[in-house]
Amino acid sequence: MTKLERASFGSKLGVILATAGSAVGLGNIWRFPYMTGQNGGAVFIIIYVFCILLLGIPCMISEFIIGRHGQANTARAFRIMSGDTIWSLIGYMGVLTGFLISGYYAVVSGWCLEYVWASLSGKLLGNPDYIQSYFVTFSQDPIKPVFWTxxxxxxxxxxxxxxxxxxxxxxxxxxxxxxxxxxxxxxxxSCMLPNAEKGIEFLFKPDISKLNSDVFLAALGQSFYSLSIAMGCICTYASYYSKQTNLTASAVNISIIDFLVALLAGLIIFPAAFSVGVNPDSGPSLIFITLPNVFHQAFGNIASLGYIISVLFYTLLSMAALTSLMSLHEVSTAFLEEELGTTRKRAAMFVTIGSILVGTVCSLSLGPWQDFKLFDMTIFDLFDFVTGQLFLPIVGFLTCIFIGWYVPHKIVRDEFTNMGTLRNEHLFHSYIFLVKYVCPICILFIFLHQFGLL
Structure with missing residues (x-):
């Protein structure tokens, strides 16, 4: 199959920041803190770091190799590397996953924008009951969430x-x-608040008694999801890499940035939460219900600092959501542009319209359509379940099998070593071992555990 002329990133910094922006998102600033809170704090973080090394980085390098070798959108890159065999279906599944996620992810991203506006207008300075009712009322509104989406x-x-x-x-x-x-x-x-040291201790002083199989598998799952693996994003961005880009170094740098953002998010939330006596395992409601109250109580007595911190935090959250949404959008845009032979502008417009439609349905399923359910789930929850708990593990698992067992090792080695110009042959053997054995087994464990089969 003929490879297309590709656009490319203009600098090494552009490569790192764009791909890191894809990985850095709500998974770091929203999901990581509440997962850490629910799974023992520091001990979860230690396991999480090992999981990034053993699972995240090898999986990311695998997608880099496919994307750069194919120099095409995710679906076409898999077709090029598989020789039009059934393996190419992995690429199409990745594109579909990215598109479906972009629809409902845009809804949650829209919530972040609403909270920027609510912070600016001072609406998040009320009592705890008001804050809780504010989120429920807003998320169920038939118009406001759709507008922000x-x-x-x-x-x-x-x-x-x-x-x-x-x-x-x-x-x-x-x-x-x-x-x-x-x-x-x-x-x-946050770290200058009274009793903040308790939150810092929670993050950095491991309590081994809290270590169990659930903590290990939760860390494994978080490392997989936080790096945007198996959504087509990493593979698509890699198609814009030059042949001189060091894939291993890029994966390590991006993983470090991704981890630092997650850790810094923890250093925002836990010192503030402990300062006002809020339980650190508040769960998914942490960002939109618990945190506004934490900011108000922790900073409310210091002039207008509570107001400023709230505005800055939700601005930060919105920007993180946008950088990830860009990469999700690009997966489908690149696919339509190349497969339909249309212009980028038209392809981007089609994807935007499609995402708005998906996002609208997902948003309304939390409000006026909340009584309509499939498999006992709202449409929003169904999209989250199908993509996050089915498609992502399946695509990730099959990608590892594809690279580790199907693609000729010479092709993989050439991409890994930049045609032998990089002296990292010893790393290649470690990478192949991980992607052939460790990564598939770990992903399979995640998949089975979430259905209670392990």
């Missing part, structure tokens, strides 16, 4: 239609440094 997808479209260098790379170079600056500002403020 439209707004964040419109912003994503504007970035994507401008292409790889002038859109994705420029936006990433702007937003990722701002994201880190905001993180550091709020971390400093």
């Amino acid at each position: 439209f707004i964040i997808l419109l912003g994503t479209y504007i970035i994507i239609e401008n292409g790889v260098r002038n859109g994705i790379e420029k936006a990433s170079k702007l937003m990722m440094p701002i994201l880190f600056i905001l993180l550091l500002i709020i971390v400093v403020a």
Whole structure:
């Protein structure tokens, strides 16, 4: 199959920041803190780091290899590497997964924008009951969540239609440094609160008694999801890499950034939570119900600091959501542009319209359509279940089997070593062992555990 001429990132910094932006998202700032809180704090983080090393980085390198070798969208890259065999279906499944996630992910991203607005207008300074009712009322509203979903997808479209260098790379170079600056500002403020040391201790002092199989599998799952593996994002972005890009170094750098953002998010939330006596295992409601009260109680007595911290935090959350949404959008945009032979602008428009429709249905399923259920789940929950608990593990598992057992090792080695120009042959053998044996077994464990089969 003929490879297409590809756009490319213009610099090494662009490669790192754009791909890190894909990985850094709500999984780091929303999911990681509540997973840490529910699974014992520091002991969860230690296992999480090992899982990134053993699972996350090898899986990411595998997608890098497929994307760069194919120099095409995810579906076509798998077709090129598999020689049009049945293995190419993995690529199509990855594209579908990315599109479906972009729809309901945009809904949650829209919630972040609403909370920026609510913070600016001072609506998040009420009592705890009001904060809880605010989220419930907003999320069930038939218009407001759909409006914010439209707004964040419109912003994503504007970035994507401008292409790889002038859109994705420029936006990433702007937003990722701002994201880190905001993180550091709020971390400093949070760690200076009374009793903040208890939250810091919770994050860094492991309690071995809390270590069990559930903690291990939870860390395994978090490492897999937080790096945006198996959604087509990593593979698509890698198709814009030059042949000189060091794939192993890129995967390590991106994983470090991803972990640092998650850890900094923990340093925001847990010191503040312990400072006001809030239980650290508040669960998924942590960001939109528990945290506004934490900020108000922790910072409310210091002039307008509670107001400022709340605005900064939800701005940070919105930017993290947008960088991930860009990569999800690009998966489908690149697919339509190349497979239909259309313009990038038109492809991006089709994806945006499709995502708005999916997002609208998902949003309404939490409000006016909440009584309509399939398999005893709302449409929103069904999308989350099908993509997160079925498609992602399956695509990740099959990708590892594909690279480890099907693709000729010479092709994999050539990409891994940049045609022998990198002296990392010893690392290659370790990588192959992990991707052939360790990664598939770990992913299979995650898959079986979530259905109570392990």
